[in-house]
Amino acid sequence: MIRIERPECPCPEALTHSNYGHRDNKDALRKASFDKCMYCESKISHIDYADIEHIKPKADDKYPELKYDWSNLGYSCTRCNTAKGEKYSEETPYINPYEEDPEDFIFSYGAFLFAKMGNERGDLTITDIGLNRAGLIERRKERIEEAVKAVSACFRTRNVTLQQNALEALRKEALPDKEYSLVIKSLLRDAGV
Helix, strand or coil, X not given: CCCCCCCCCCCHHHHHCCCCCCHHHHHHHHHHCCCECCCCCCECCCCCCCEEEECCCCCCCCXXXXXXXHHHEEXXXXXXXXXXXXXXXXXXXXXXXXXXXXXXXXXXXXXXXXXXXXXXXHHHHHHXXXXXXXXXXXXHHHHHHHHHHHHHHHHHCCCHHHHHHHHHHHHXXXXXXXXXXXXXXXXHXXXXX
8 A cells, every 4th residue: 555646636527427437537546546456556457447436435324425526536446445345434544545645554564564553544444455365465475576586686796787777677666656566665675775
């Protein structure tokens, strides 16, 4: 889970006509998140259509006034959206990556995400949305293993130019557009890269 810059709503008139899933609006959210789920950082459109997620539930009895509010919409995979469902607590809301930096609440240790000490919001976000589900841990682990091999190879070479080129390529793997960039960023930081 990483910080995402919310774009301007390209088609606000769709929201006023009760269409929160308008293709232009959905595409803007997709691009802003680099086609990754706002929660788990999995690339979406190559395997699914993706969901327009209501950060605060759209259920009529909870936040009906936010059902068509651009600031309450995000781009999510079906797994995370379904896991979250209508669960939401105003006292301990889930992390909103469009308004907050998730790294203020959670951290990565290997393929697992953990809440920072005593952070209930981080804990609830990880637990309720299932951010440590088996499939995610496996995919993150694969990315980490690839990066560890690259880091190791990078430091084995004695050629400074090759080493610098390899380090730059590794740093690019931690950029926001890459799948599971939070865990790669943490790995590189821990490796001193």
